[in-house]
Amino acid sequence: MTTRIKHLYIHVPFCKAICYYCDFARRIYDEKLADKWLERLEKEISDSCHEQYETIYIGGGTPSCLSPEQSEKLLSLIYPYASEVKEYTIEANPESLDSDKILLYKQYGINRISLGVQSCYDELLKSLNRKHDFKTVEDKISLLRNHGLDNISVDLMYSLPGQNMDILKDTLNRLINLDLPHLSLYSLTIEENSVFGKKGIKALDEDMEADMYELIDETLRAHGYIHYEVSNYAKAGYQSKHNLGYWNYDDFLGLSAGASGKIGNNRYTNTRDLQRYINSDDIREEDLYLSRKDQMFENVMMSLRTIYGLDLRDFEKRYGISIQETYPRALKNRNLMIRNDRLICTNLEILNSVLLDFMD
Ligand code: SF4
Structure with missing residues (x-):
């Protein structure tokens, strides 16, 4: 799609x-x-x-x-x-x-x-x-x-x-x-x-x-x-x-030397080498395949950075599985709450430690 x-x-x-x-x-x-x-x-x-x-x-x-x-x-x-x-x-x-x-x-x-x-x-x-x-x-x-x-x-x-x-x-x-x-x-x-x-x-x-x-x-x-x-x-x-x-983990197009983009399951970075960028047709420094699991984690990681948090309906629509089924253990973290169908981190200062629970 x-x-x-x-x-x-x-x-x-x-x-x-x-x-x-x-x-x-x-x-x-x-x-x-x-x-x-x-x-x-x-x-x-x-x-x-x-x-x-x-x-x-x-x-x-x-x-x-x-x-x-x-x-x-x-x-x-x-x-x-x-x-x-x-x-x-x-x-x-x-x-x-x-x-x-x-x-x-x-x-x-x-x-x-x-x-x-x-x-x-x-x-x-x-x-x-x-x-x-x-x-x-x-x-x-x-x-x-x-x-x-x-x-x-x-x-x-x-x-x-x-x-x-x-x-x-x-x-x-x-x-x-x-x-x-x-x-x-x-x-x-x-x-x-x-x-x-x-x-x-x-x-x-x-x-x-x-x-x-x-x-x-x-x-x-x-x-x-x-x-x-x-x-x-x-x-x-x-x-x-x-x-x-x-932060909503939308796709975005990044252009020029040193830029990154994400489209579907592909994250890419263009070369930082300006001469190569100017002179070559091959300007990709990195082309990374993002598995479904990678995408789910990155989506959570990015979305929890804001006070609006992760849209749970959107998550289910994107990956065909609910957040509760995907991360049952992580959701027990007391710095997380669900409000109006959104998962929110209540203390952004310690977000990194909260995210550890989402990693295997
Ligand atoms: S050197 Fe770096 S921080 Fe300074 S203006 Fe350029 S990009 Fe910005």
Whole structure:
């Protein structure tokens, strides 16, 4: 049975500078290389896109680092598949966003911006090799609003070397003053291949990280944010539709170097090697067959990340078996409850330990 693919993700593998914590598929922006990448992407889009998408997400890397001409080319390639889009997001870094780009984004139907802020402290931003300061963040948020783009999400990191509870409190206050509808907060993970990993930099200890998580949670909830997913907070109505697709374990098409997708029982990842992506017809790094058992577990794992949990009727429809028959032992976990035909984890902070019960 073929089901409609509702979600499209496109990865822009370029950044103006490399952040010290980052191990994503990205490289320093080069205009000629980006032109070649766009040519290859044009072919991948025409080979792979066959329908209209409900959500489109252009991530990276840093999509806003493309030149105006390249941005327009990218958006025009996607345009034929965006006539029914409900949520169309592009990621941007504050320093590479300007009025012309915002106007262009709006012209092509983009209605949501995900802004990489990471910290409200200039010293910390420098220590991460970010190329903006907090004043630029404030200015660009005003600019977006002046252009009528107010569905703005901000990414922020905590548990950073040099950060303490006072700095975090102040950061949260600054963030709340911006009155944004969506916030994503991630604790720093030291990736082996990042600059931090190679230098042996350590994140803060687990107790401090847990204290910070608690402070974030208390503060944001007190200011009207819904903690709707492990790392995500939103004002009512601003939950990310695209990401809810991932958490609902929907199929999604991922295009470009380093992108992943999931269609039915296949999860694939494209090569992160940009030269191979540009020059080869074989761009798959990994093609993984997902057994029915894999899919059931992944579906549970993804869906329990949100406060909306797993839709039990949908689970039965997808796999032809009820959750009670599939995981009788796991359902006894006292951090799980069933309400309105949904299985919900009542304490997202300990989700990983709850998920252990779903594994054999
Ligand atoms: S964190 Fe984002 S902006 Fe920084 S190098 Fe990685 S992809 Fe680029």
